[in-house]
Amino acid sequence: MKISRRQMLILLPAAAVAWESVMAGTPEDAPNYKMTGHWWGMLIDIPKCIGCGNCVRACQTENDVPDGYFRTWVERYHRSDWPMSESGDVTPNPLIAPEVISPDGGKEGFPAATDESGKYFFVPKMCNHCAESPCTQVCPVGATFISPDGVVLVDQTYCLGCAYCVQACPYGCRYVHPEKKVADKCTLCYHRITKGLTTACCEACPTGARQLVDLKNPNDPIHAFLKTHSVQVLKPQMATGAKLFYNDLDGSVR
Amino acid sequence: MNGVEGYMYPNEITLYWSVLIVLYPYITGLVAGAFILASLERVFRVEAVKPTYRLALLTALAFLLVAPLPLVLHLGHPFRSPEMYFTPHSTSAMAMFGYVYLWYLMAVLVLEIWLDYRRDIVLLSQSSKGLLRFVYKVMTLGSSNISPRSLAIDDRVGWIVTLIGIPSAFLLHGYVGFIFGSVKANPWWSSPLMPVVFIFSAMVSGIAGVMLLYMAISKLRKQVIDMRCVDSIAMYLFYIFIIDFSLEMLDLVHRIYEANESFNSLNFMVHTQLYFSQIVLQIGLGTITPLALLFLTQVVKLPEIARKYMYVLSGSLALIGVLAMRWNVVIGGQLFSKSFLGYTTYKMSLVTREGLLVAIFLTLLPLVFLWVLIKLLPPWPEKSAHAAAD
Amino acid sequence: MSVFKDAGHLFRFAGLFVLAFLIFLVVRHYIVPKSFGQYGHYRGASIGEIAARPVKFAGHETCETCHSDEAAKKSSGKHAHVNCEACHGALASHADDPSIMPVLPDTAVLCARCHTASAAKPKGFPQVDPASHYPGTPCNTCHQPHSPGMDAGGAK
Numbered sequence: 001m002k003i004s005r006r007q008m009l010i011l012l013p014a015a016a017v018a019w020e021s022v023m024a025g026t027p028e029d030a031p032n033y034k035m036t037g038h039w040w041g042m043l044i045d046i047p048k049c050i051g052c053g054n055c056v057r058a059c060q061t062e063n064d065v066p067d068g069y070f071r072t073w074v075e076r077y078h079r080s081d082w083p084m085s086e087s088g089d090v091t092p093n094p095l096i097a098p099e100v101i102s103p104d105g106g107k108e109g110f111p112a113a114t115d116e117s118g119k120y121f122f123v124p125k126m127c128n129h130c131a132e133s134p135c136t137q138v139c140p141v142g143a144t145f146i147s148p149d150g151v152v153l154v155d156q157t158y159c160l161g162c163a164y165c166v167q168a169c170p171y172g173c174r175y176v177h178p179e180k181k182v183a184d185k186c187t188l189c190y191h192r193i194t195k196g197l198t199t200a201c202c203e204a205c206p207t208g209a210r211q212l213v214d215l216k217n218p219n220d221p222i223h224a225f226l227k228t229h230s231v232q233v234l235k236p237q238m239a240t241g242a243k244l245f246y247n248d249l250d251g252s253v254r
Numbered sequence: 255m256n257g258v259e260g261y262m263y264p265n266e267i268t269l270y271w272s273v274l275i276v277l278y279p280y281i282t283g284l285v286a287g288a289f290i291l292a293s294l295e296r297v298f299r300v301e302a303v304k305p306t307y308r309l310a311l312l313t314a315l316a317f318l319l320v321a322p323l324p325l326v327l328h329l330g331h332p333f334r335s336p337e338m339y340f341t342p343h344s345t346s347a348m349a350m351f352g353y354v355y356l357w358y359l360m361a362v363l364v365l366e367i368w369l370d371y372r373r374d375i376v377l378l379s380q381s382s383k384g385l386l387r388f389v390y391k392v393m394t395l396g397s398s399n400i401s402p403r404s405l406a407i408d409d410r411v412g413w414i415v416t417l418i419g420i421p422s423a424f425l426l427h428g429y430v431g432f433i434f435g436s437v438k439a440n441p442w443w444s445s446p447l448m449p450v451v452f453i454f455s456a457m458v459s460g461i462a463g464v465m466l467l468y469m470a471i472s473k474l475r476k477q478v479i480d481m482r483c484v485d486s487i488a489m490y491l492f493y494i495f496i497i498d499f500s501l502e503m504l505d506l507v508h509r510i511y512e513a514n515e516s517f518n519s520l521n522f523m524v525h526t527q528l529y530f531s532q533i534v535l536q537i538g539l540g541t542i543t544p545l546a547l548l549f550l551t552q553v554v555k556l557p558e559i560a561r562k563y564m565y566v567l568s569g570s571l572a573l574i575g576v577l578a579m580r581w582n583v584v585i586g587g588q589l590f591s592k593s594f595l596g597y598t599t600y601k602m603s604l605v606t607r608e609g610l611l612v613a614i615f616l617t618l619l620p621l622v623f624l625w626v627l628i629k630l631l632p633p634w635p636e637k638s639a640h641a642a643a644d
Numbered sequence: 645m646s647v648f649k650d651a652g653h654l655f656r657f658a659g660l661f662v663l664a665f666l667i668f669l670v671v672r673h674y675i676v677p678k679s680f681g682q683y684g685h686y687r688g689a690s691i692g693e694i695a696a697r698p699v700k701f702a703g704h705e706t707c708e709t710c711h712s713d714e715a716a717k718k719s720s721g722k723h724a725h726v727n728c729e730a731c732h733g734a735l736a737s738h739a740d741d742p743s744i745m746p747v748l749p750d751t752a753v754l755c756a757r758c759h760t761a762s763a764a765k766p767k768g769f770p771q772v773d774p775a776s777h778y779p780g781t782p783c784n785t786c787h788q789p790h791s792p793g794m795d796a797g798g799a800k
Contacts, residue, residue: 035683035691050765052758054730061734062700070264076764100261100595109757113764120764125263134439140349141337145686155690158677160337161330163270164348170439172263172592176270181330191697200734203701206726206758207769238438254593340672343685365657372653395660397653404650411654 033194038149039216040188041243042199043225044124046250048209051076051122056107058204059126062189069175071186072126072201074106079252080118094118098252123246123253124210126201127152127173127186128234131241135165135174144183150215150243151190156182170238188212215243260596269588269600272608273581274324277616279430279452280580281321284620286427286453287460288314289363289419294490296416302486308370308633309471310464315363316624322355324616328608347433358426362419368393369412371631376400389630427456434583441516442587447505454498459576461491462569467624469566481558488565492548495572499541502579519594527589527597532582540575544568702739704728710742714790721791722770731789751783 051074059065059072078099083090103110106122113120129152136144136152143159146152159182166174166183177184189199193212197203202210213222225231225247232249233242246253258267292310294300326332339356342349368375376398379390428449434440435448465487472479509517524532547568551561585600603609648655682688707728708715718724729735731749738744752774761771778786786794 047766050758050769051762054757058701058729058734068264068267073264075261078764097595100593102261102264105264109760110762110764112760112762116763122764134437137345138348138437139343140346140352141334142341142343142680142685142687143337145684147691148683153691153694155687155694157693158334158337158687158690159331160334162325162328162348163330164346164433166265166270167588168437168439170592172266175265175268176330187694190691190694192699192701192703194695195699197699197701197703200701203703203727204730206723206730208725254595336675339668340676341680341685360661368657395653395656397656399650399653401650403647404653407647407651407654 032196035148037216038193038214039243040150040193041129041213041215041222041245042126042188042202043211043213043222043231043245043247045209045211045247046121046123047248048207049074049122049124050207050209051106051110052206053106053109054204054206055124055201055210056105058200059186060107062192062200063187065184066178069178069184070105071173071184072105072124073102074110075100075102075123075125076106076110076113076120077123077250077253078113078115078118078120079250095252119250121250123249124201125171125173125234126244127188128171128240128242128244129186129188131243132239134168134170134238134240138164138168140164147190151188151193152185153187153190154183154185156180156184159183170235170240213245257599257601258596259598260591261593262591262596262598263593266588266591267598269585269598271584271588272328272600273585273602273610273613274328274608274616276577276581276584277324277613278321279427279434279456279584280459280577281317281324281616281620282427282430283452283456283576283580284460284463285314285318285321285358286423286456287458287462288317288464289423289460290457291461291464291487291490293416293420293423296413297420300486302482303490305480305483306464306468306487308631309468309628311363311367311370312627312631312633313464313467313620313624314460315367316627317620318355318359318363319623320616320620323619324613327612327616347429347436351429351433354422354426354429358419358422362415362422366412366415366419367631369408369415372408373400373405374631424453427453434587439592440587441514442520442590443583445505447501447508448583451498451501451505454494454501455576455579457494458491458498458572461487461494462572462576465491465565466569466573469562471628479562481561484565485561488548488551488561488568491569491572492545492552495541495545495548499545502537502541516594519590523586523590523597527599528582528586531578532586535578536575536582540571540578544571544575547571699736700734701729702734702736706739707735718790722793723790751789755783755787755789 053074055072056070056074059070063071065071078101080094080099082094101110110122129146129150131146131150133146133152136146139145140162141158141160143156144152144154144165156177161176161181161183163176163183166176174183174185176182189197189201192199198212199210202212211222214220215222222245226245229247231245231247233245234249235242235254288310291303292307292314295303295307326335329335338349338352342352372394375390375393377400379387379394379398382390431449431452434443434452435445437443465484468487469479469484509520544567547564550556551564556564588598589600590597605611677687677689679688679690680686683691704715704727711728714728718726731754732746733749735746738746756774759771761773765771783789
């Protein structure tokens with residue numbers, strides 16, 4: 001079966017229109033994408049994550065992320081059992097000092113764990129697309145910003161590369177691109193979500209541990225999910241208005 | 255791998271602010287400190303420090319001209335830096351620095367120096383020859399009015415400028431402290447005390463710097479060091495040092511007593527990676543030792559030669575201590591993970607754009623600028639007048 | 645009037661300031677990008693530029709428009725929730741030009757990534773130890789990846 005690009009676009013009329021419009025100008029000009037109609041975030045369902053690293057690899061492929069830097073990465077936590085000491089008091093407290101690894105950001109998965117004691121879980125990390133983001137606050141020139149649809153983006157043609165935003169992010173989600181010498185970070189696959197696609201990490205996640213959510217869409221399953229689950233954000237004390245929601249997040253996660 | 259101990263978020267392994275960002279608050283601090291010393295004479299009428307008034311102003315200018323260089327050099331795209339002026343982001347502490355810098359440079363330092371030197375400039379534009387004559391002519395802005403009345407106006411305006419200059423100097427350097435102190439993500443930086451500590455350590459470094467420069471230049475010019483002047487500078491250095499030390503200790507004690515979630519991580523860092531630069535250099539050699547020496551000179555009647563040596567030693571140690579403090583703030587703040595679970599190491603490069611050689615060059619560059627400024631605008635008008643009369 | 649005459653040089657200095665400020669305003673007018681401030685303190689056009697970047701993962705809806713047979717088989721099996729490109733990799737290039745043929749993934753590596761037993765994985769997730777579970781035999785000898793259950797057509 002031979003299908004040309006043109007035919008593909010005929011097969012997907014909605015995507016085609018959006019695609020052409022987005023190529024032509026701002027998403028706001030696209031007939032089926034209105035920036036004011038969305039408020040993007042993401043749900044991470046920790047019990048579903050198996051630490052395969054598919055999201056990390058997909059992100060690197062989709063966004064040309066340089067080796068050694070990460071727009072998303074996966075951490076494996078191991079919270080050991082409370083040791084049976086004489087006094088019952090132990091240092092370090094396993095709730096405060098979990099053992100965390102993330103070999104190459106979890107890109108190639110994790111070594112098999114054989115120690116059955118304690119509690120294990122995987123925590124995928126990425127930009128929290130904060131509504132009160134400390135990183136956009138400190139940018140001296142307005143090269144990074146929250147888009148009208150709630151995505152924290154970097155204008156790489158305008159960025160000075162001062163790295164103040166890297167310092168200001170409490171989650172370690174930003175880096176200075178080693179070749180471009182500008183701040184780089186997760187765009188929530190803005191070039192995908194504005195075309196009706198989901199992010200590369202969500203597309204590649206085999207267990208549905210990651211879900212792109214649109215908080216302005218009343219039919220988004222996130223609203224039902226939030227009613228019935230114990231959902232948290234990372235470092236709530238930072239008051240960043242994070243929109244990366246974690247289901248069943250352990251208290252030892254930072 | 256990569257000198258990482260424990261767990262770092264993967265993007266934290268590289269340090270993004272290098273030794274150049276250590277120099278930036280250091281150099282700005284010297285500017286603010288030197289200016290405060292100059293204002294002692296001008297606003298607070300401390301006659302004893304008069305011999306250093308003009309030298310302090312020129313020192314401040316020389317360092318201020320270099321201050322933005324480390325910042326610009328560390329940028330990924332240095333040529334985009336004018337964006338800071340064209341589209342400054344009102345919520346960014348760093349954006350406002352551009353304007354504070356320009357205000358301080360043009361509206362305070364250059365104006366004050368120009369007003370103070372105007373009589374000399376006009377006279378020099380008449381007595382010198384060739385290119386130099388042209389340079390001085392430009393500096394007169396085409397006005398050779400040095401009537402007593404116009405000089406009286408200059409003096410009055412200069413006094414007002416200095417008066418505005420004191421809060422401006424505080425603003426300039428307080429701002430630098432605020433750039434760090436306002437980063438809530440980083441517990442090593444985030445503290446309302448940060449700008450205040452920066453201002454007082456800046457005064458320590460600036461006053462010590464001008465004191466050393468004055469002694470060195472007097473030596474080079476084979477002039478007698480005015481001990482009354484140096485004694486009073488040392489006295490002010492001692493008092494401000496005490497305030498600086500108290501503030502730094504307050505910050506330390508507060509952290510230890512509060513012992514919040516970041517404490518274990520930071521405490522470990524101070525006892526390992528930062529042990530030498532923080533405990534030994536900054537607190538031991540750079541603060542307690544010069545404070546003890548200065549204390550001795552204040553309470554014991556020492557012969558002149560002993561005082562000189564002690565001033566030189568304590569001044570130099572203070573300069574090293576303040577540099578170590580900048581290092582510990584800037585580099586130390588990036589050595590631990592914001593997960594509080596691990597540490598990385600800083601490997602300073604040698605010859606890259608952000609390397610050690612550039613840092614050394616940028617530290618020495620203000621001295622070259624100062625030499626040119628002194629040649630152009632000699633801070634010793636009485637002496638040259640005497641020489642002319644002889 | 646002589647006050648003004650004797651302060652004349654000060655007005656010259658102030659004049660320089662005003663001149664510099666005017667030059668700054670003119671330069672600023674020409675330098676600042678036109679779309680700056682359209683939505684906020686940033687270059688509005690940058691949103692469109694970021695949105696216009698090329699896509700590498702086509703998305704499973706795109707795959708399913710042509711490969712409906714595979715999609716149907718997958719939808720009734722254990723891998724119903726696994727998207728095509730989770731295993732086959734990014735294939736927007738193939739969707740754009742179907743003559744570009746993707747390379748089939750090696751099941752020995754691919755399956756092991758998710759299904760290698762580890763104490764760290766959620767207990768309910770199917771896991772095997774590749775060293776003891778028919779070592780050397782390709783996974784798809786017994787399990788059909790699009791419907792991997794032993795009773796779903798892959799069983800021998």
